[in-house]
Amino acid sequence: xxxxxxxxxxxxxxxxxxxADQAGTQRHHNEGHGRRLTAAFEALEAFPALAExxxxxxxxxxxxxxxxxxxVGAVESDVALVxxxxxxxxxxxxxxxxxxxxxxxxxELLSPEAVQSLATRARTFDFFERSSVWDAAxxxxxxxxxxxxxxxxxxxxxxxxxxxxxxxxxxxxHDIGKLVLMHAYPGYPQQVHAGAxxxxxxxxxERRELGVDHALVGGVLARRWGLPxxxxxxxxxxxSDDATGEAAFVRLADMLAHYAQGGAVSPTxxxxxxxxxxxxxxxLRSVMYDLPYPTxxxxxxxxxxxxxxxxxxxxxxxxxxxxxxxIALELQLSTSTVRTHLHNIYGKLGAVDRAQAVLxxxxxxxx
Numbered sequence: 001x002x003x004x005x006x007x008x009x010x011x012x013x014x015x016x017x018x019x020a021d022q023a024g025t026q027r028h029h030n031e032g033h034g035r036r037l038t039a040a041f042e043a044l045e046a047f048p049a050l051a052e053x054x055x056x057x058x059x060x061x062x063x064x065x066x067x068x069x070x071x072v073g074a075v076e077s078d079v080a081l082v083x084x085x086x087x088x089x090x091x092x093x094x095x096x097x098x099x100x101x102x103x104x105x106x107x108e109l110l111s112p113e114a115v116q117s118l119a120t121r122a123r124t125f126d127f128f129e130r131s132s133v134w135d136a137a138x139x140x141x142x143x144x145x146x147x148x149x150x151x152x153x154x155x156x157x158x159x160x161x162x163x164x165x166x167x168x169x170x171x172x173x174h175d176i177g178k179l180v181l182m183h184a185y186p187g188y189p190q191q192v193h194a195g196a197x198x199x200x201x202x203x204x205x206e207r208r209e210l211g212v213d214h215a216l217v218g219g220v221l222a223r224r225w226g227l228p229x230x231x232x233x234x235x236x237x238x239x240s241d242d243a244t245g246e247a248a249f250v251r252l253a254d255m256l257a258h259y260a261q262g263g264a265v266s267p268t269x270x271x272x273x274x275x276x277x278x279x280x281x282x283x284l285r286s287v288m289y290d291l292p293y294p295t296x297x298x299x300x301x302x303x304x305x306x307x308x309x310x311x312x313x314x315x316x317x318x319x320x321x322x323x324x325x326x327i328a329l330e331l332q333l334s335t336s337t338v339r340t341h342l343h344n345i346y347g348k349l350g351a352v353d354r355a356q357a358v359l360x361x362x363x364x365x366x367x
Contacts, residue, residue, distance in 0.1 A: 036185065037184055040179075048080055049125075050077075050125065057115070058120065066112045068107055068108065071112075072103050072104055076169075078142065079138075081119070082172055082173060083176075084122060085106045085107065089105065090106075090228070101163075101169065101231055125138045127139060137179065141175065141179060143261075144175065144257055145171075148175075148257040149253075150257075151254075151256040152249055155253055158286065159277050159278055161246075166230065167250070170231055170235060174218070174234075174250050176218045177213070177215055177218030177235070178214040178218075192205055192206055193206075198266050198269075199255060200266060215237065218236065222235050234250055255270055256287065259288065270284065314331065314345070317331075318342070318357075319362070345357055
C-alpha cells in the first residue's frame with residue numbers, strides 16, 4: 001500500500017500529456033488534490049455530535065454520583081464525542097500523552113468537569129434541524145458507525161478478543177475518511193461509487209477515481225488529531241486485503257453492518273476475513289443471526305468494583321441460586337460468615353435484597 005504522502009500525490013494525469021507537459025499537469029492536479037484534502041481536514045474540526053447524545057452525556061456528568069460506565073457508553077455512542085474525548089485525553093501531560101487508545105482510558109483520565117466542559121462546547125445536529133454544511137451526513141455516518149461498532153463487539157465476544165475497549169473506538173471511527181472525501185469532492189460518494197455494490201467494489205472505485213481511499217485518508221486524519229498509532233493504523237488498514245488483527249475485526253464488522261442494514265456483501269470475503277480472526281462458518285452464522293437483536297453477552301467492567309474478592313465469590317454463588325449452607329460449604333466458611341459478607345455487600349452496593357444486589361453487580365460487569 002502507498003504511504004499517505006505518496007497516495008495523496010497520486011492523481012492520474014491526462015492520457016494525452018507527455019514529458020514536461022505531463023509533469024506540470026500532474027503537479028497542478030496534486031496541488032489541487034492536496035488543497036481539497038487539507039480544507040476538508042480543517043472542516044472536520046466542526047463535525048457535530050448528535051444533540052441527544054450530547055444532552056445525555058451532560059446529564060450524566062452533572063449527576064451527584066457519576067457512573068464511569070454510563071459516561072463511557074454515552075460517549076461511545078457518538079462519533080464527534082469519541083473524537084473530542086480522545087483528543088483531549090491524549091493531550092494531558094504525563095506518561096499517557098499520545099497513548100490513550102480508548103474512551104475508557106480517556107474518561108478515567110479526565111475529570112467529570114472536563115468532560116462536561118467539552119460536551120457543553122460541542123456543536124450538535126438534529127434530524128429535525130438540518131445543517132447547510134453537513135446536511136444528513138452526520139446521521140448516515142453515525143448509524144453505520146454504531147452498526148459496525150455493535151458488530152465488532154459481537155465478534156469480540158465470539159473470538160474472545162482482549163482489546164474490546166479500543167475496538168469500540170476503531171469500529172466507530174473506521175469511516176472518518178469518508179467525511180473528508182465527502183467535503184472535498186461534491187461527487188462523493190454517489191458519483192465515485194456509481195454502480196459499485198459491495199464495500200470492496202466501492203474502495204476500488206475510490207482508488208481509481210480519486211487516487212486515494214477513505215481508509216487511508218482516515219488514518220491520516222487520526223494521526224493529525226494526535227490519536228495513538230494503534231488506532232490510526234487500524235482505521236487506515238481496515239479495507240486492506242491482507243488486514244490482520246484488529247483491522248480484520250473492523251473489516252469484518254463493516255461488512256456485517258452492511259449486511260445487517262440490507263446492503264450487498266461478498267460471502268467469500270466474509271468467510272475469508274472471519275478465518276483471519278479465528279472464526280469459522282458456524283461462529284460467523286451465529287454472529288449474523290444475532291445482529292438484528294439487542295446486544296447481549298459479556299458486560300464490560302468499567303466502574304471499579306467496591307466488593308472484595310471473597311464478597312464477589314459469595315455474590316456469584318448467590319446469583320446461581322445457592323443457599324447459605326451451600327455457599328458456606330463451597331467456600332469453607334461458616335453460615336454466619338456468609339451472612340456477614342452479604343450484609344457488607346448490600347451496604348456497599350446500596351441494595352435492599354439479594355435480587356437487587358445480583359442485578360446491580362451483573363449490570364456493572366462485576367459478575
